[in-house]
Amino acid sequence: xxxDPTGLDPVIHAQARLRVVVTLAALPNGGSITFPRLQQxxxxxxxxxxxxxxKLEDARYVAITKTHEGRLPVTFIGLTSRGRVxxxxxxxxxxxxxxxxxxxxxxxxxxxxxxxxS
Amino acid sequence: MTETPGLTTxxxxxxxxxxxxxxxxxxxxxxxxxxEIDDWRLYGTWGLAWLIAYGTTYxxxxxxxxxxxxxxxxxxxxxxxxxxxxxxxxxxxxHVLSRRAGxxxxxxxxxxxxxxxxxxAAGVTGSILPRLIEPVDPGLASIAPxxxxxxxxxxxxLVSGAFWSDRLQAAVxxxxxxxxxxxxLPGTDTYSLGMxxxxxxxxxxxxxxxxxxxxxxxxxxxx
Numbered sequence: 231x232x233x234d235p236t237g238l239d240p241v242i243h244a245q246a247r248l249r250v251v252v253t254l255a256a257l258p259n260g261g262s263i264t265f266p267r268l269q270q271x272x273x274x275x276x277x278x279x280x281x282x283x284x285k286l287e288d289a290r291y292v293a294i295t296k297t298h299e300g301r302l303p304v305t306f307i308g309l310t311s312r313g314r315v316x317x318x319x320x321x322x323x324x325x326x327x328x329x330x331x332x333x334x335x336x337x338x339x340x341x342x343x344x345x346x347x348s
Numbered sequence: 349m350t351e352t353p354g355l356t357t358x359x360x361x362x363x364x365x366x367x368x369x370x371x372x373x374x375x376x377x378x379x380x381x382x383x384e385i386d387d388w389r390l391y392g393t394w395g396l397a398w399l400i401a402y403g404t405t406y407x408x409x410x411x412x413x414x415x416x417x418x419x420x421x422x423x424x425x426x427x428x429x430x431x432x433x434x435x436x437x438x439x440x441x442x443h444v445l446s447r448r449a450g451x452x453x454x455x456x457x458x459x460x461x462x463x464x465x466x467x468x469a470a471g472v473t474g475s476i477l478p479r480l481i482e483p484v485d486p487g488l489a490s491i492a493p494x495x496x497x498x499x500x501x502x503x504x505x506l507v508s509g510a511f512w513s514d515r516l517q518a519a520v521x522x523x524x525x526x527x528x529x530x531x532x533l534p535g536t537d538t539y540s541l542g543m544x545x546x547x548x549x550x551x552x553x554x555x556x557x558x559x560x561x562x563x564x565x566x567x568x569x570x571x
Contacts (some may be wrong), residue, residue: 236365245363245371252375256383258453267450271382306452321372327365 236327241289242320246274247282251317254292254309262295262308283307291316380565385447388559390440391520395551397436402544404428412536413487463504470496487536494539498528498547516561520554 242251253271257263263271269279286292291313295306309317363371405428408420415422448456474496478489502524509518527550531542 238365238368243363243368248363248368248371249375252372253379256376256379257451261451261453263452264450271379308452321369324365324369324372328369 237323239316239320241285242316247286250282255314255317262306265305265307268307383447383451385444388555389443391551391558392555393436393439395548395555397432398551399544399548401429401432402540402548406540406544412490415486466500466504467497470500491536491539495528498524516554516557523550
C-alpha cells in the first residue's frame with residue numbers, strides 16, 4: 231500500500247471514500263445503513279459507491295452484510311471499530327498537519343497487521 | 349448534497365488538509381440534517397396537540413366533577429381528542445420513518461413499541477382504578493387515565509433523556525411529571541387547564557429550546 235508522505239491514511243484520503251466514512255461514522259457504534267439510502271445520502275452512482283466500498287471493505291474499515299427483508303435482498307453497510315479508529319486517527323492527523331505539528335506519532339491502523347485486528 | 353469549496357462530488361483528486369477538514373464538516377452536517385430526528389418538530393407537534401385537546405376539554409367541561417355542567421357540546425371533546433392525538437402520532441411516525449429509512453441502529457422499533465404499550469397500559473389502568481370504589485367519582489374517572497398516561501410519558505422522556513445524555517429530553521420528562529402533579533393539586537376541575545397550559549405549553553417551550561440548540565449545533569459544525 232502506498233505510504234502518504236503526510237501520514238494521512240490513503241484508504242480514507244480520497245474525496246469519495248472520505249464522504250462515505252464520515253457518513254457511516256455519523257451512525258451510532260454498531261449501526262448500519264442500506265446501500266440505497268447511503269447512495270441517496272452521498273448522491274453517488276451505485277457503481278461508484280460499490281467500488282469505493284470494496285476498497286474500504288478490503289481495508290476492513292466497513293462491514294457489508296447481505297440479508298433479506300421478506301423476499302427482498304438488502305445490503306447493510308456499517309463502519310467497523312477498526313474503521314472508526316482509522317477515521318479518528320485521520321482527523322487527528324489532519325488537525326496536526328494544520329497546526330504544523332509532526333504527524334509521525336499519530337496511531338494508524340495501516341501499521342497493524344490483519345492478525346492484530348479482531 | 350455536500351458542497352465543499354474547490355471540490356466537486358465524485359472528484360477523487362488529491363485533497364489538501366484544509367479541503368479534507370472542510371469536507372468532513374460539510375458531510376457531517378448534511379448527514380445530520382438527513383438522518384437526525386428534529387426534536388423541535390416533535391415537541392412542537394405534541395405541544396399543539398395537548399394544548400388543543402386539553403384546552404377543548406377544559407372549555408367544554410370546566411367542572412370535571414360535574415359532567416352535566418358542560419358549557420359546550422360533549423361530542424366536540426370526543427372528536428378533538430382522536431383528531432389531535434392521531435394527527436400528532438401521524439406527524440411523529442412519518443417524520444421518524446422518513447429520517448431513519450434504511451438505518452439500522454437497534455432499539456428504535458423497540459423504543460416505539462414500549463412507548464405504545466406503556467401508554468396504552470397506563471390508560472387502561474387509569475380507567476379501571478376509579479371504578480374500583482363505589483360510587484364512582486365522575487371527576488376522578490374523567491382524569492385518571494390521563495394522569496396515569498402522562499406519568500408514564502414523563503418517565504419515558506426522563507429515562508430516555510438520561511440514557512442518551514439529552515438534558516432537554518430529560519427536563520421535558522421531569523417537567524411533565526411535575527405539571528401532572530401540580531395540575532392535580534387544586535382538584536379534578538382544573539386538571540385539563542393545567543395540562544393544556546403546563547403540558548402543552550411546556551412542550552412548545554421545549555420545541556423552541558430544541559430549535560435553538562439545533563441551530564447552535566449547526567453553527568459549531570460549520571466552524
